[in-house]
Amino acid sequence: MTYEAPVDDIMLALKTAVGLDDLIARGIYDGLDEDTVKAVIEEAGKFGAEVLDPLNWPGDRAGSKLKDGRVETPPGWTDAYRRFADGGWSALPCPEEFGGQGLPGVLSMAAFEIWSASNMSFGLCPLLTQGAIDALHTDGSDELKATYLPKMISGEWTGTMNLTEPQAGSDLGAIRTKAVKQADGTYRIFGTKIFITYGDHEMTDNIVHLVLARLPDAPAGTRGISLFVVPKRLVEADGSLGARNDVVCAGLEHKLGIHASPTCVMKFGEGDGAIGYLVGQENRGLNTMFIMMNAARLAVGIQGVAVAERATQRAVAYARDRRQGRTASSKAGEMGPIIEHADIRRTILTMKALTQAARAICLVTAREIDISHRAGEAGERKAAADKAALLTPIAKAFSTDIGCEVASMGVQIHGGMGFVEETGAAQYYRDARILPIYEGTNGIQAIDLVARKLPLENGAVVKAYIGEITATAAEVKASNRPEFGRMGVRMEEAVAALGEATKFMGRALATNPEAALVGATPYLRLFGLAAGQHYLAKAALAASREGADGAGPVALARFFAENLLVAAPGLAVTVTEGGEAILGFEPQRIGA
Numbered sequence: 001m002t003y004e005a006p007v008d009d010i011m012l013a014l015k016t017a018v019g020l021d022d023l024i025a026r027g028i029y030d031g032l033d034e035d036t037v038k039a040v041i042e043e044a045g046k047f048g049a050e051v052l053d054p055l056n057w058p059g060d061r062a063g064s065k066l067k068d069g070r071v072e073t074p075p076g077w078t079d080a081y082r083r084f085a086d087g088g089w090s091a092l093p094c095p096e097e098f099g100g101q102g103l104p105g106v107l108s109m110a111a112f113e114i115w116s117a118s119n120m121s122f123g124l125c126p127l128l129t130q131g132a133i134d135a136l137h138t139d140g141s142d143e144l145k146a147t148y149l150p151k152m153i154s155g156e157w158t159g160t161m162n163l164t165e166p167q168a169g170s171d172l173g174a175i176r177t178k179a180v181k182q183a184d185g186t187y188r189i190f191g192t193k194i195f196i197t198y199g200d201h202e203m204t205d206n207i208v209h210l211v212l213a214r215l216p217d218a219p220a221g222t223r224g225i226s227l228f229v230v231p232k233r234l235v236e237a238d239g240s241l242g243a244r245n246d247v248v249c250a251g252l253e254h255k256l257g258i259h260a261s262p263t264c265v266m267k268f269g270e271g272d273g274a275i276g277y278l279v280g281q282e283n284r285g286l287n288t289m290f291i292m293m294n295a296a297r298l299a300v301g302i303q304g305v306a307v308a309e310r311a312t313q314r315a316v317a318y319a320r321d322r323r324q325g326r327t328a329s330s331k332a333g334e335m336g337p338i339i340e341h342a343d344i345r346r347t348i349l350t351m352k353a354l355t356q357a358a359r360a361i362c363l364v365t366a367r368e369i370d371i372s373h374r375a376g377e378a379g380e381r382k383a384a385a386d387k388a389a390l391l392t393p394i395a396k397a398f399s400t401d402i403g404c405e406v407a408s409m410g411v412q413i414h415g416g417m418g419f420v421e422e423t424g425a426a427q428y429y430r431d432a433r434i435l436p437i438y439e440g441t442n443g444i445q446a447i448d449l450v451a452r453k454l455p456l457e458n459g460a461v462v463k464a465y466i467g468e469i470t471a472t473a474a475e476v477k478a479s480n481r482p483e484f485g486r487m488g489v490r491m492e493e494a495v496a497a498l499g500e501a502t503k504f505m506g507r508a509l510a511t512n513p514e515a516a517l518v519g520a521t522p523y524l525r526l527f528g529l530a531a532g533q534h535y536l537a538k539a540a541l542a543a544s545r546e547g548a549d550g551a552g553p554v555a556l557a558r559f560f561a562e563n564l565l566v567a568a569p570g571l572a573v574t575v576t577e578g579g580e581a582i583l584g585f586e587p588q589r590i591g592a
Contacts, residue, residue: 001313001314001317002049002053003048003049003053003117003118003310003313004049004313005041005044005045005046005048005114005117006309007038007041007042007045009356009359010041010110010113010359010363011034011037011038012356012539012553013356013360013363013535013539014037014106014110015034015542016538016539016542016553017360017363017364017538017539018106018360018363018364018366018367019367020034020037021034023367023370023371027376028371028374028375029104029370032103032104037107040092040103040107040111041107041111041114044089044110044111044114044115045114047083047084047087047089047114047115048114048115048117048119049118051080051083051084052080052115052119052123053118053119054076055074055076055077055080055122055260056118056119056120056121056122056260057424057427058074058075059073059074059076059119059121059122059259059260060121060257060259060260060427060431061259062075062259062260063259063260064201064252064259064260064261064262065252066249066251066252066262069248069249070200070202070249071199071200071201071202071249071252071262071264072201072202073201073202073203073260073262074260077122077201077203077260078203080122081125081203081204082203084126084155085155085156086155089111089126089155090126090130090152090153090154090155091153091154091155092107092108093105093107093108093130094133094137094149094153095137095149095153098145098149098150098153099149099150099153099154100153104366104370104374105366105369105370106363106366106367106370108130108366109299109302109362110363112126112127112299112302112306113302113303113306113309113359113362114306115306116302116303116307117306117309117310118310119260120258120261120303120306120307120431121258121259121260121261121431122260122261123303123306124198124258124261124303125158125197125198125201125203125261126155126158127296127299127300127303128158128159128160128161128197128198128296129155129158129159130159130295131159131161131291131292131293131296131299132152132159132160132161132210132292133149133152133153134291134292134295135210135227135279135288135289136148136149136152136229136279137149138288138291139227139279139280139287139288139291140229140280144229144277147239148229148231148235151206155204156204156205156206157204157205157207157208158201158203158207158208159208159209159210160196160197160198160199160207160208160209161196161197161210161289161292161293161296162193162196162199162209162210162212162230162266163175163193163289164193164194164195165177165191165192165193165194166192166194170440170441170444172212172222172225172286173220173221173222175191175212175214175225176191176214177189177190177191177192177211177212177213177214177268178190178191178213178214178215178216178269179213179214179215179226179276180215180216180273181215186275186276186277187213187228187275187276187277187278188269188273188274188276189211189213189228189268189269189273189274189275190268190269190273191213191267191268191269192250192265192266192268193211193265193266193268194253194265194266195253195263196209196263196264196265196266197261197262197263197264198261198262198264199262199263199264199266200232200248200249200262200264200266201262205233205241206231206232206233206235206241207231207232208229208231208232209229209230209231209232209247209266210227210229210230210279210292211227211228211229211230211268211276212225212227212228212285212286212289213225213226213227213228213276213285214226215282215283218282218283219283222286223283224283225283225286225289226278226281226282226283226284227278227279227280227284227285227286227288227289228276228277228278228279228285229276229277229279230245230247230268230274230275230276230277231245232244232245232247233245234275245274245275246268246269246270246271246272246273246274246275247266247267247268247274248266248267248270249264249265249266249267250264250265250267251264251265252265253265255434256430256433256434257427257429257432257433257434258430258431258434293440294392296438296439297393297395297396297439297440297445298362298365298369298395300400300435300438300439301358301361301362301365301395301396301397301398301400302399303400303403303435304358304399304400304401304402304403304404304432304435305355305358305359305362305399305403306403307403307406307407307428307431307432307435308354308355308358308399308402308403308406308407308432309359310428311351311406311407311409311410311428311429311432312348312351312352312406312410314410314423314424314425314428315347315348315351315409315410315413315414315425316339318413318414318417318423318425319338319339319344319348319413320337320339321337322337322338323335323336323338324338325338325341327340327341328340338413344413346563347409347412347413349556349559349563350406350409350559350563350564351409351410352556353536353556353559353563353564354402354405354406354532354564355402356536356539356556357402357528357529357531357532357533357535357536357560358395358398358399358402358403358528358532360532360535360536360539361391361394361395361398361399361528361531361532361535362395362399364391364535365388365391365394365395368384368385368387368391369384369385369388370384371384372384372385372388386456386457386461387461387464387465389453389456389461390449390453390454390456390461390462391465391531393445393446393448393449393453393524394445394449394524394527394528394531396439396440396442396445397436397442397445397449397528398524398525398527398528398531398532400432400435400436400442401436401442401525401528403432403435404429404433404435404436407425407428407429407431407432408429410425410428410429411425411426411429413425442521443520443521445524446520446521446523447517447520449520449523449524449527450505450509450516450517450519450520450523450524451509451513451517451520454502454505454506454509455506455509459506462502465531466498466499468534469491469494469495469498469530469531469533469534470495472491472534472537472538472541473488473491473492473494473537474488475537475541476488476491476537476540476541477489477491477492479541479544481544483544483554483555483558484540484544484557484558485558485561485562486558486561486562487540487558487562490561490562490565490566491533491537491561491565493565493566493568493569494526494530494565494568494569495530496569497526497530497568497569497571497572498526498527498530498568498572500572501519501523501526501571501575501576502523504516504519504575504576505519505523505575514579514583515580515583518578518579518582518583519574519575519578519579522571522574522575522578523571523575525567525571526567526568526572526575529564529565529567529568529571530565530568532560533557533560533564536553536556536557536560536561537557537561539553539556539557540553540554540556540558
């Protein structure tokens with residue numbers, strides 16, 4: 001079945017969770033209106049459905065290949081990328097001074113969901129390029145910006161992020177790639193990087209690698225890391241392309257999924273050294289790289305939403321067509337469509353509710369990033385930056401976890417046919433599995449949430465956010481609408497659970513950090529469920545004010561509250577009481 005962009009669901013999240021109308025009215029999104037936003041999303045949907053979706057399955061079959069030291073992407077990839085760039089999609093959120101369109105990040109994220117849902121392997125390329133653009137625009141010199149940003153924003157060149165190495169993994173303090181300063185102010189880069197998405201390809205004439213490396217006299221650990229631009233081909237003073245740099249793709253990883261996306265082993269400096277240019281200050285590269293990483297974390301969260309949306313669409317289509325067993329409405333002697341079976345309805349509602357909840361969390365995170373850059377008052381910018389920092393690990397981890405879960409449910413809906421590659425359901429499951437690993441594993445995201453984000457402003461940031469959820473729960477309960485069912489009660493229980501778990505985390509961080517870290521993952525899940533219900537309930541409240549009677553957003557929010565949010569109190573118990581059973585188990589005895 002052909003992918004169809006969920007324009008109405010995205011617009012619902014933008015209006016009720018993001019508060020699009022208010023942002024436009026306050027001038028945060030100056031020059032935009034709702035019709036323009038919807039038109040952009042609809043056009044992105046057409047590109048996804050007509051250009052990217054038809055390449056998804058054959059691209060997975062063909063994969064990218066390394067031939068004679070060069071990467072070849074699947075048939076149709078280069079033409080699709082050129083159409084992507086020619087359509088101006090790569091310039092959507094970029095600064096106008098370098099040829100970008102200057103549109104809000106929240107709109108870019110909505111479009112990026114569509115590209116990733118229609119073809120996740122393709123969507124990874126602009127994801128990394130956008131992160132590289134953000135890093136260069138923030139900390140690059142005027143010369144680097146002038147040289148690289150216009151071409152990257154136009155889509156003529158792509159970008160990568162070169163962080164990890166075979167011995168380092170997520171511990172970037174252990175990287176060994178070396179940078180040696182030259183008399184002309186450039187650097188020679190020597191080292192090997194692994195897991196580099198789109199590290200090489202033939203879709204563009206140049207690839208701009210952002211590479212972490214260590215100077216010979218650098219301090220140990222993460223304090224001694226610098227960041228460099230290392231282009232695949234050197235750029236002459238007049239902007240034309242010069243000689244090939246000392247950068248090669250030495251191999252492609254053979255992966256569980258995203259086969260069409262080339263994941264490269266990159267070698268720098270096999271000869272005289274790859275020429276690189278410092279971004280920002282020496283030994284301060286990780287600060288700049290985090291700009292790129294945080295942008296990528298939100299984008300990967302959106303990919304979790306995207307694969308969940310695609311898996312749900314395919315599962316619903318199959319469940320409507322597939323006939324098996326008798327249902328309450330079956331005619332004598334006939335089998336009914338499986339979507340009429342109660343358990344299938346429960347599964348599909350779970351898929352839809354988790355997807356819409358995660359979508360809202362990601363778009364609200366993008367909204368806060370927008371406000372942190374666009375608001376006129378410094379206080380508002382700071383508050384938005386803090387809220388974005390709090391929500392980013394939740395957007396990344398909760399959304400990618402549910403991406404895997406929903407894709408797995410999609411296989412289950414298909415039954416035995418879901419285990420057969422030709423139906424397409426299995427590809428979403430395979431593709432989704434990398435997302436909880438990308439850009440810092442979800443365990444790292446949970447630790448970041450607990451250890452770094454909860455203490456922001458001495459806990460005032462998380463307290464204010466829990467206050468938002470509390471207010472929504474109170475509004476739901478006070479509405480006393482019968483179609484809301486037990487939603488208000490379940491929200492009150494969840495907010496109480498989140499508050500209890502948050503207080504426990506605060507005490508544990510001060511007295512016994514291990515007790516906090518061991519509960520970080522269930523705490524993040526608890527937070528994600530409460531946040532997701534918060535935004536679904538806001539959509540339900542808006543629908544009820546417009547006269548909706550138990551359908552659409554109201555039904556979905558009620559389902560989430562009465563079937564999924566009920567896990568919140570149990571997760572709080574796991575956070576507050578479950579750690580001792582883990583910490584008391586000696587590591588050497590595990591598996592013995």
